[in-house]
Amino acid sequence: MAETERSARERSFGRRLAHLGAAWRRQIDHDLRDFGLTEATWRPILYLGQLPPPVRQSDLARALGIEAPSLARLLDVLERRDLIVRTRDKEDRRSNLVRLSPGGQRIEHQVRQTADSVSARLLRDVSTGELQACYAIFDRIESALGTPRDAGTTPVAESVAPDTVAVLPCG
Incomplete structure (x- = not known):
């Protein structure tokens, strides 16, 4: 490949990667519209279903890549819809612990199925070798950024890919 190319x-x-991630999330949004969920509501539900409960509210904000005050307002909405339960962290009274309610668990199952369906549809023509090559590239980029993958969030990134776009096709 020529140097200019x-x-x-x-x-x-980076721009293409960000565009693909946004388009991926829009596909999930589209498929979840009948459930009254938006990206703002389905992402925390999905993450809460993948991370070991209960999750510190600050850890959830970090995993989602949003500021704590924004997450607090969002969790207020999810709590009013009876999809999550927040409790005070007994080890750190300044922190809240968040977990899915039984209704939230049912919705999380639907969100996960939808996200998996979108992933399968979008990756249908991508071979296992191509996918492995993408992961290797993403790992090197994350290493160069000094942001190694967090083992606690890997299942979310691998199954959904809208934030880390860890399973978007390369090339």
């Missing part, structure tokens, strides 16, 4: 690809790589 490589430079052009490097310049557009």
Whole structure:
């Protein structure tokens, strides 16, 4: 590959990756619209279903990549809809612990199935080898950024990919 072509690809790589991640989330949003869920509501539900409960509210905010005050308002909405339960952390009274309610668990199952269906549909023509190559590239980029994958959030990233776009096709 000529140096100028490589430079052009490097310049557009992050933008294309971000665009694909946003498009991926829009597909999930579209498929979940009949459940009255938006990206703002299905993402925390999905993460809460994947992370070991209960989850500290601050850890959930970090995993979602949003600020704590924004998450607090969102959790207020989910709590009013009886999808989550928040309790004070006995080890740190300044922290809240969050878990899915029984109704939230049912919704999480539907969200996970929908996200899996979208992933299967979008990756239908991507071989296992191509997918493994993408993961290797993502791992190197994360290493260069100094942000290694968090073992606690890996299942979410691998099954959904909208935030880390860990399973988006490369090339």
